[in-house]
Amino acid sequence: MAELAGNLLVAQSGGPTAVINASLAGVLQEAGRHECIEEIYGGLNGILGILNEELIDINEQKARTIDGLRYTPAAALGTCRYKIDFKKKPEQAARDMDRLFEVFQAHNIRYFFYIGGNDSQDTSHKIHLEAVKRNWDLRVIGVPKTIDNDLPHTDSCPGYGSVIKYNAATVMEIGFDVGGMATDDGSVCIVEVMGRAAGWIAAGTALAKRSAACPPHITLLPEVPFREEKFLARVKEVVEQNGYCLVVVGEGLKNEKGEEIGADRTRVDAFGHPVLSGAAEALGDIVEAKLGTKTRTVKLGYAQRAAAHFASATDANNAYACGVAGVKGAVEGQSGFMVKIVRTTGANGAIQWSTGLQPLGDIANVEHFIPRDWIAEDGFLPNEKFFEYARPLIEGEVKFPIDSGLPKYVALEPAKIEKKLPARA
Amino acid sequence: MAELAGNLLVAQSGGPTAVINASLAGVLQEAGRHECIEEIYGGLNGILGILNEELIDINEQKARTIDGLRYTPAAALGTCRYKIDFKKKPEQAARDMDRLFEVFQAHNIRYFFYIGGNDSQDTSHKIHLEAVKRNWDLRVIGVPKTIDNDLPHTDSCPGYGSVIKYNAATVMEIGFDVGGMATDDGSVCIVEVMGRAAGWIAAGTALAKRSAACPPHITLLPEVPFREEKFLARVKEVVEQNGYCLVVVGEGLKNEKGEEIGADRTRVDAFGHPVLSGAAEALGDIVEAKLGTKTRTVKLGYAQRAAAHFASATDANNAYACGVAGVKGAVEGQSGFMVKIVRTTGANGAIQWSTGLQPLGDIANVEHFIPRDWIAEDGFLPNEKFFEYARPLIEGEVKFPIDSGLPKYVALEPAKIEKKLPARA
Numbered sequence: 001m002a003e004l005a006g007n008l009l010v011a012q013s014g015g016p017t018a019v020i021n022a023s024l025a026g027v028l029q030e031a032g033r034h035e036c037i038e039e040i041y042g043g044l045n046g047i048l049g050i051l052n053e054e055l056i057d058i059n060e061q062k063a064r065t066i067d068g069l070r071y072t073p074a075a076a077l078g079t080c081r082y083k084i085d086f087k088k089k090p091e092q093a094a095r096d097m098d099r100l101f102e103v104f105q106a107h108n109i110r111y112f113f114y115i116g117g118n119d120s121q122d123t124s125h126k127i128h129l130e131a132v133k134r135n136w137d138l139r140v141i142g143v144p145k146t147i148d149n150d151l152p153h154t155d156s157c158p159g160y161g162s163v164i165k166y167n168a169a170t171v172m173e174i175g176f177d178v179g180g181m182a183t184d185d186g187s188v189c190i191v192e193v194m195g196r197a198a199g200w201i202a203a204g205t206a207l208a209k210r211s212a213a214c215p216p217h218i219t220l221l222p223e224v225p226f227r228e229e230k231f232l233a234r235v236k237e238v239v240e241q242n243g244y245c246l247v248v249v250g251e252g253l254k255n256e257k258g259e260e261i262g263a264d265r266t267r268v269d270a271f272g273h274p275v276l277s278g279a280a281e282a283l284g285d286i287v288e289a290k291l292g293t294k295t296r297t298v299k300l301g302y303a304q305r306a307a308a309h310f311a312s313a314t315d316a317n318n319a320y321a322c323g324v325a326g327v328k329g330a331v332e333g334q335s336g337f338m339v340k341i342v343r344t345t346g347a348n349g350a351i352q353w354s355t356g357l358q359p360l361g362d363i364a365n366v367e368h369f370i371p372r373d374w375i376a377e378d379g380f381l382p383n384e385k386f387f388e389y390a391r392p393l394i395e396g397e398v399k400f401p402i403d404s405g406l407p408k409y410v411a412l413e414p415a416k417i418e419k420k421l422p423a424r425a
Numbered sequence: 426m427a428e429l430a431g432n433l434l435v436a437q438s439g440g441p442t443a444v445i446n447a448s449l450a451g452v453l454q455e456a457g458r459h460e461c462i463e464e465i466y467g468g469l470n471g472i473l474g475i476l477n478e479e480l481i482d483i484n485e486q487k488a489r490t491i492d493g494l495r496y497t498p499a500a501a502l503g504t505c506r507y508k509i510d511f512k513k514k515p516e517q518a519a520r521d522m523d524r525l526f527e528v529f530q531a532h533n534i535r536y537f538f539y540i541g542g543n544d545s546q547d548t549s550h551k552i553h554l555e556a557v558k559r560n561w562d563l564r565v566i567g568v569p570k571t572i573d574n575d576l577p578h579t580d581s582c583p584g585y586g587s588v589i590k591y592n593a594a595t596v597m598e599i600g601f602d603v604g605g606m607a608t609d610d611g612s613v614c615i616v617e618v619m620g621r622a623a624g625w626i627a628a629g630t631a632l633a634k635r636s637a638a639c640p641p642h643i644t645l646l647p648e649v650p651f652r653e654e655k656f657l658a659r660v661k662e663v664v665e666q667n668g669y670c671l672v673v674v675g676e677g678l679k680n681e682k683g684e685e686i687g688a689d690r691t692r693v694d695a696f697g698h699p700v701l702s703g704a705a706e707a708l709g710d711i712v713e714a715k716l717g718t719k720t721r722t723v724k725l726g727y728a729q730r731a732a733a734h735f736a737s738a739t740d741a742n743n744a745y746a747c748g749v750a751g752v753k754g755a756v757e758g759q760s761g762f763m764v765k766i767v768r769t770t771g772a773n774g775a776i777q778w779s780t781g782l783q784p785l786g787d788i789a790n791v792e793h794f795i796p797r798d799w800i801a802e803d804g805f806l807p808n809e810k811f812f813e814y815a816r817p818l819i820e821g822e823v824k825f826p827i828d829s830g831l832p833k834y835v836a837l838e839p840a841k842i843e844k845k846l847p848a849r850a
Contacts, residue, residue: 012605015606016606048608073598073601073602074601074602077605078605078606078608079605079606080608165830168831169734169832170731172832173498173499173732173734173832176497177441177731179499180441180501180502181440181503181505183470183503183505183507189726207829208831296726297724297726298726299722299723299724301614301722302599302603302614303598303599305602306598306601306602308598309598312830394829394831404632404816404820405590405821405822406597406632406633406819407594407598
């Protein structure tokens with residue numbers, strides 16, 4: 001494959017993670033090593049910023065800042081939820097695609113990296129196909145990112161190891177708290193975690209279990225339909241045994257009819273509209289009403305995916321390696337692939353991490369769930385197969401500088417590239 | 426004062442903190458240095474366990490375990506909410522007091538340390554007065570503990586520095602997350618923190634502000650009555666300026682009528698009973714309904730007070746020092762005091778921490794709130810006076826061992842002392 005000279009554009013998309021910037025650092029630092037890559041641009045707020053020709057100049061950034069991305073959470077370039085939607089909005093999508101290639105051509109973009117989850121891989125795939133169709137020599141590589149861990153073909157998704165490391169530590173700590181306060185009357189604590197329709201994050205908190213009596217006692221995974229009676233019986237049993245019960249619930253938990261828990265509530269807002277409460281609140285109400293046990297809830301929300309202060313070094317290193325591998329692959333002539341993480345377990349059990357490339361067409365719109373045989377028969381906890389998989393992902397801690405007692409994260413300079421096109425219509 | 430020989434009993438009470446065990450370690454390690462202290466006992470689950478004669482033998486614990494208490498969150502001895510209530514239940518209280526002294530006499534308890542907040546200091550005070558009345562030679566010292574930071578006469582309360590260090594880091598991280606996702610439509614994130622009627626914890630998250638544009642943009646303190654119109658106007662303004670607005674709300678926020686926010690809701694549970702939602706949920710509903718801005722909530726709950734994985738070394742050291750000082754004071758003959766933390770600022774601005782003793786009668790049932798002149802005129806953020814006070818409290822990080830990627834905390838052996846009394850009536 002002939003060497004392709006030109007500029008590089010990288011952008012981030014979707015919900016941020018503790019290590020999405022580590023992938024960005026990987027792309028940027030590797031890009032600096034290749035002469036064929038001339039200018040290096042970052043697109044602000046994903047595809048949306050690119051459509052608006054909002055690009056920043058990475059060569060104006062300090063090397064120290066780029067290095068700091070390896071421990072800085074959330075999307076330093078900004079992200080978006082904008083989707084080029086050929087199915088529902090074909091005309092808008094066609095206009096967007098035209099505009100995107102106008103931007104690529106105006107700035108001689110020959111390398112395009114999009115760091116994101118399912119939707120973003122789909123976008124990358126479409127851009128790759130368009131480039132071929134339009135005969136614009138462009139190397140497109142998707143870099144995986146999602147705390148939800150639901151991308152197929154990769155061992156794991158950058159962001160996942162860190163979210164479960166932080167969440168497991170948090171559940172362990174909450175367990176010490178609730179366990180220490182449990183007296184005769186017993187108590188229940190319900191912790192809601194993210195993960196949408198997949199239970200990977202909820203299951204990951206079970207890494208906190210040092211023994212059967214340790215919390216979490218129940219992990220409610222969206223993969224297993226919720227059955228109220230069975231759940232209440234289990235909570236009652238655990239409270240009788242331990243004095244308390246710590247439950248972790250994945251936000252996307254559904255009942256046997258496929259309805260989300262927390263969505264069938266009779267709660268109304270100031271305007272009389274029904275309001276959807278979270279799964280933890282809904283379950284807390286059920287436990288208090290049916291078992292009469294004091295129940296507290298925790299909703300970690302965005303805190304969990306941004307918790308760089310207790311991120312997994314394994315995860316951050318894999319995230320960085322994905323960025324590096326993407327650039328290497330593109331320089332070598334590859335396009336239309338997503339970087340994937342590959343795990344090799346040696347004879348002594350030692351794990352080696354490497355990367356590979358998977359055609360984007362295999363990724364887009366495929367969701368990867370926890371296999372049923374990785375979950376205990378009663379559905380309430382993951383089993384050893386899951387633990388074997390998840391344990392290595394939380395190894396090691398990311399180091400970060402501290403200033404006046406708090407993490408000192410970095411921010412990119414808003415060194416914007418001069419626009420060359422008329423404003424987007 | 427003549428030397429008093431006998432046994433020591435220590436117990437923990439109320440909501441745990443990240444450093445309540447550091448105070449326990451201080452008591453236990455200092456107690457080991459004094460020959461007049463013969464046996465060292467821990468009361469399980471505070472006063473409740475003592476009434477039930479549930480004591481464990483600290484001399485059966487490994488030195489390594491006691492040392493590990495310095496970084497282990499929550500109450501290693503267990504806590505309770507049980508109160509000897511002379512006002513509402515005078516007969517039960519009199520019976521409890523008799524029983525308590527039966528236990529003290531049966532086990533020759535001559536030193537009693539109670540680690541806790543307002544209620545616990547009140548209990549310690551009553552026990553001290555009773556001992557004098559009953560002519561039982563007993564040295565009673567209260568050791569301060571509360572994340573709420575609402576005890577009077579002490580510079581700060583052990584537990585507070587750690588909760589605001591973790592919460593400020595978390596708010597900073599959430600700010601990176603929400604800020605990076607903010608596109609044209611803007612967004613709001615509301616983080617609910619603890620602190621009951623005091624705004625110390627909510628105000629402490631403002632330590633995350635590295636500049637005026639940095640989050641948190643608004644801290645809603647229970648000390649300042651909530652006014653919806655003014656709040657919404659400020660949120661709108663911040664979103665227009667920054668693209669997003671991060672609000673921190675203290676759980677005990679009240680409106681001008683003194684009603685708690687989140688308590689005047691039209692929400693009903695499965696049984697048709699009104700349900701109290703949290704302050705963050707209530708505010709989120711208001712913002713979404715009135716401003717139409719996408720709003721997310723985070724409720725850190727117990728996670729914040731148990732977060733030993735990012736605890737303040739200054740706080741943990743002060744907590745430890747309080748335990749040590751309590752034992753020293755008692756051995757020297759003091760009784761009926763609470764240990765307090767004293768801050769001395771040198772000419773060069775360097776801070777020195779020491780301890781003192783304050784009569785328990787000065788502490789009990791007095792709540793300490795943020796002075797109004799430590800809060801900005803508009804009421805939405807603390808000012809420099811608060812920052813000067815709070816900054817030193819989050820300095821330094823507590824080190825802890827890690828096993829398989831997660832903190833390795835310790836637990837006491839349940840080495841119970843043989844009961845000498847008939848069961849409690």
